[in-house]
Amino acid sequence: MRKKTKEGLETILLLGLASVAAAALPFAQGTVRLASWRQESGPVRTDRVDRGELGYRVHCASCHGSSGRGDGAMADHLKVAPADLTRLSRDNQGIFPAERVYTSIDGRREVRGHGTASMPVWGLTFQTAGRDSDQEKEVRERILDLMTYLESIQGK
Secondary structure, three states, rough: OOOHHHHHHHHHHHHHHHHHHHHHHHHHHHHHHHHHOOOOOOOHHHHHHHHHHHHHHHHOOHHOOOOOOOOOOOHOOOOOOOOHHHHHOHHHHHOOOHHHHHHHHOOOOOHHHHHHOOOOOOOOOOOOOOOOOOOOHHHHHHHHHHHHHHHOOOOO
16 A cells, blocks of 8 residues: 555656646746847847837736836726836846746746736737637747837836
Protein backbone atom coordinates (compact mmCIF):
# COMPACT_ATOMS: atom_id res chain seq x y z
CA MET A 1 0.00 0.00 0.00
CA ARG A 2 2.77 2.42 0.94
CA LYS A 3 4.62 1.78 -2.35
CA LYS A 4 1.51 2.57 -4.43
CA THR A 5 0.99 5.83 -2.53
CA LYS A 6 4.61 6.85 -3.10
CA GLU A 7 4.39 6.02 -6.84
CA GLY A 8 1.14 7.95 -7.07
CA LEU A 9 2.70 11.00 -5.46
CA GLU A 10 5.70 10.78 -7.79
CA THR A 11 3.38 10.61 -10.80
CA ILE A 12 1.42 13.65 -9.60
CA LEU A 13 4.65 15.54 -8.96
CA LEU A 14 6.00 14.73 -12.44
CA LEU A 15 2.73 15.76 -14.09
CA GLY A 16 2.75 18.99 -12.11
CA LEU A 17 6.32 19.79 -13.14
CA ALA A 18 5.51 19.03 -16.77
CA SER A 19 2.52 21.37 -16.72
CA VAL A 20 4.58 24.15 -15.14
CA ALA A 21 7.27 23.69 -17.83
CA ALA A 22 4.64 23.76 -20.58
CA ALA A 23 3.09 26.92 -19.15
CA ALA A 24 6.49 28.61 -18.90
CA LEU A 25 7.50 27.91 -22.52
CA PRO A 26 5.42 30.70 -24.13
CA PHE A 27 6.72 33.16 -21.53
CA ALA A 28 10.31 32.10 -22.19
CA GLN A 29 9.74 32.69 -25.91
CA GLY A 30 8.23 36.08 -25.07
CA THR A 31 11.32 36.95 -23.02
CA VAL A 32 13.53 36.33 -26.04
CA ARG A 33 11.25 38.60 -28.08
CA LEU A 34 11.46 41.25 -25.35
CA ALA A 35 15.25 41.26 -25.67
CA SER A 36 15.02 42.16 -29.37
CA TRP A 37 12.18 44.61 -28.66
CA ARG A 38 14.61 46.68 -26.56
CA GLN A 39 16.92 47.01 -29.58
CA GLU A 40 14.32 48.39 -32.00
CA SER A 41 14.85 51.96 -33.17
CA GLY A 42 13.98 54.46 -35.89
CA PRO A 43 10.76 54.04 -37.90
CA VAL A 44 10.02 50.62 -36.40
CA ARG A 45 10.08 52.12 -32.90
CA THR A 46 8.04 55.15 -34.00
CA ASP A 47 5.40 52.92 -35.60
CA ARG A 48 5.21 50.88 -32.38
CA VAL A 49 4.72 54.01 -30.28
CA ASP A 50 1.95 55.22 -32.60
CA ARG A 51 0.14 51.86 -32.64
CA GLY A 52 0.67 51.51 -28.90
CA GLU A 53 -0.78 54.94 -28.22
CA LEU A 54 -3.88 54.06 -30.22
CA GLY A 55 -4.23 50.75 -28.35
CA TYR A 56 -3.71 52.58 -25.06
CA ARG A 57 -6.47 55.09 -25.81
CA VAL A 58 -8.89 52.29 -26.74
CA HIS A 59 -8.11 49.79 -23.97
CA CYS A 60 -6.34 51.58 -21.10
CA ALA A 61 -7.13 55.30 -20.88
CA SER A 62 -10.58 54.86 -19.31
CA CYS A 63 -8.87 53.61 -16.13
CA HIS A 64 -5.28 54.87 -16.33
CA GLY A 65 -6.18 58.30 -17.80
CA SER A 66 -5.22 59.96 -21.06
CA SER A 67 -1.79 60.88 -19.66
CA GLY A 68 -1.26 57.52 -17.93
CA ARG A 69 -1.32 58.89 -14.38
CA GLY A 70 -4.09 56.59 -13.08
CA ASP A 71 -6.78 59.26 -13.21
CA GLY A 72 -9.12 57.91 -15.89
CA ALA A 73 -12.88 58.35 -15.85
CA MET A 74 -13.35 54.86 -14.33
CA ALA A 75 -10.62 55.19 -11.67
CA ASP A 76 -12.99 56.25 -8.88
CA HIS A 77 -15.20 53.22 -9.53
CA LEU A 78 -12.49 50.58 -9.10
CA LYS A 79 -11.60 48.71 -5.92
CA VAL A 80 -7.87 48.96 -6.70
CA ALA A 81 -6.62 52.32 -7.95
CA PRO A 82 -5.05 52.15 -11.42
CA ALA A 83 -1.28 52.53 -11.49
CA ASP A 84 0.42 55.74 -12.57
CA LEU A 85 2.00 54.32 -15.72
CA THR A 86 4.37 57.28 -16.11
CA ARG A 87 6.30 56.12 -13.02
CA LEU A 88 7.02 52.49 -13.91
CA SER A 89 10.72 53.09 -14.57
CA ARG A 90 11.15 55.43 -11.61
CA ASP A 91 9.57 52.88 -9.28
CA ASN A 92 11.90 50.19 -10.69
CA GLN A 93 15.27 51.89 -10.08
CA GLY A 94 15.18 53.72 -13.42
CA ILE A 95 14.69 50.60 -15.54
CA PHE A 96 11.50 50.01 -17.51
CA PRO A 97 10.16 46.66 -16.14
CA ALA A 98 9.37 45.11 -19.53
CA GLU A 99 8.68 41.54 -18.42
CA ARG A 100 6.40 42.64 -15.58
CA VAL A 101 4.54 45.05 -17.87
CA TYR A 102 4.18 42.39 -20.55
CA THR A 103 2.69 39.81 -18.19
CA SER A 104 0.45 42.41 -16.55
CA ILE A 105 -1.03 43.42 -19.89
CA ASP A 106 -1.30 39.86 -21.17
CA GLY A 107 -2.74 38.49 -17.93
CA ARG A 108 -3.19 34.94 -19.20
CA ARG A 109 -0.24 33.48 -17.32
CA GLU A 110 -1.21 34.66 -13.85
CA VAL A 111 -1.79 31.89 -11.33
CA ARG A 112 -5.45 32.47 -10.50
CA GLY A 113 -5.16 30.49 -7.26
CA HIS A 114 -2.98 33.31 -5.90
CA GLY A 115 -5.68 35.93 -6.21
CA THR A 116 -7.69 37.65 -8.89
CA ALA A 117 -6.28 39.91 -11.56
CA SER A 118 -6.68 43.60 -10.82
CA MET A 119 -7.22 44.47 -14.49
CA PRO A 120 -8.72 42.74 -17.54
CA VAL A 121 -6.87 39.97 -19.34
CA TRP A 122 -5.96 41.74 -22.57
CA GLY A 123 -4.13 38.75 -24.05
CA LEU A 124 -7.53 37.16 -24.63
CA THR A 125 -9.14 40.41 -25.76
CA PHE A 126 -6.45 40.94 -28.41
CA GLN A 127 -7.39 37.69 -30.14
CA THR A 128 -9.85 37.71 -33.01
CA ALA A 129 -12.96 35.67 -32.24
CA GLY A 130 -13.77 32.87 -34.64
CA ARG A 131 -10.25 32.52 -36.04
CA ASP A 132 -8.90 28.99 -35.88
CA SER A 133 -5.27 29.95 -36.47
CA ASP A 134 -2.63 30.57 -33.81
CA GLN A 135 -2.85 34.27 -32.90
CA GLU A 136 0.04 34.43 -30.44
CA LYS A 137 2.25 36.49 -32.78
CA GLU A 138 -0.45 39.14 -33.27
CA VAL A 139 -1.26 39.26 -29.55
CA ARG A 140 2.45 39.57 -28.70
CA GLU A 141 2.90 42.41 -31.22
CA ARG A 142 -0.06 44.36 -29.82
CA ILE A 143 1.32 44.01 -26.30
CA LEU A 144 4.79 45.08 -27.47
CA ASP A 145 3.22 48.13 -29.14
CA LEU A 146 1.53 49.06 -25.86
CA MET A 147 4.77 48.51 -23.95
CA THR A 148 6.68 50.75 -26.35
CA TYR A 149 4.13 53.50 -25.86
CA LEU A 150 4.26 53.10 -22.07
CA GLU A 151 8.05 53.24 -22.14
CA SER A 152 7.80 56.47 -24.17
CA ILE A 153 5.71 58.22 -21.48
CA GLN A 154 8.03 57.45 -18.56
CA GLY A 155 8.76 60.54 -16.47
CA LYS A 156 6.20 62.71 -18.26
